[in-house]
Amino acid sequence: MREHEHNQNERNVIAPATGAAAEATGLVRKGVVAKAASVSARTVEMWMLEKRIPYIRISPRCVRFHLPSVLAALSRSTVEAVK
Numbered sequence: 001m002r003e004h005e006h007n008q009n010e011r012n013v014i015a016p017a018t019g020a021a022a023e024a025t026g027l028v029r030k031g032v033v034a035k036a037a038s039v040s041a042r043t044v045e046m047w048m049l050e051k052r053i054p055y056i057r058i059s060p061r062c063v064r065f066h067l068p069s070v071l072a073a074l075s076r077s078t079v080e081a082v083k
Helices: 003-011 020-025 030-037 041-049 067-076
Strands: 056-059 062-066
Touching (some): 030 062
Antiparallel strands (some): 056 062
């Protein structure tokens, strides 16, 4: 690959949202959702398959979540204790 092509490709790469960028977009990764819900990443994947939580599929391998929307969806499935 020529140097010009290599530099052109580097400029087109978008870094994943982390830290302040994640806060600005409000989108987080699966691990953040898992930690916020105190479950494993695999459980988050199952919730996605069951359509229990909202998510954004950016590409086949890239998924992001709006954490407040996910937590709201999970709170709707809360079961009240029997009295």
